């Protein structure tokens with residue numbers, strides 16, 4: 001479904017990834033782990049068309065993405081929840097959701113406002129609150145809800161648990177696990193080792209701008225040497 005080959009991505013003259021390759025198969029969850037600064041977020045930004053400096057190949061269902069503007073990539077069926085969450089602070093929760101549904105939703109799509117509110121009852125209670133009045137956890141829920149309203153075939157998440165209380169992490173985990181059960185393909189960048197390995201079908205570890213380890217969640221849980229070398233777990 002998503003194939004990345006020999007990706008070089010960066011900012012201006014500075015290259016952050018160096019020949020990175022990875023792929024996400026339909027209905028599977030791929031977790032990308034790695035220390036701060038190895039280029040995980042940069043890789044996601046490259047997929048979404050948000051970087052100027054990109055070389056290599058990125059294909060979605062066989063279609064090349066490089067050079068397409070971000071909104072085109074979104075309409076092809078990739079929803080992206082950035083680390084910064086990027087909700088609109090001046091809009092209410094309802095307005096944030098309606099905007100996403102209007103811009104990118106599909107009339108025949110499975111995800112409706114009602115359905116995302118069933119998934120995140122907390123957001124239903126906060127519908128008329130402004131974006132800035134939300135807790136970090138609520139903002140993350142809103143960011144994921146907004147992404148689902150696009151009815152994506154691939155959901156990309158950048159560190160969804162960052163800065164969240166354990167109880168909120170648990171509820172985000174339950175939601176993502178449910179989505180996985182429904183067969184939604186996901187690409188998950190995450191620092192929380194337990195969270196990532198319990199959701200993923202496959203794991204890749206990034207170091208120095210490329211993939212340095214590939215295997216299953218069970219493999220990496222058992223491989224304390226890899227954890228120590230590349231993750232500092």
Ligand SMILES: Nc1ncnc2c1ncn2[C@@H]1O[C@H](COP(=O)(O)OP(=O)(O)OP(=O)(O)O)[C@@H](O)[C@H]1O
Pocket residue numbers: 011016034035036037038039040041042043
């Ligand atoms: N907008 C930017 N302009 C210039 N350099 C950047 C920019 N964003 C990130 N970088 C640099 O790119 C490198 C990789 O950053 P990236 O955010 O991809 O890492 P990461 O693996 O996602 O780690 P983190 O968990 O810290 O986000 C870092 O050295 C970072 O300083």
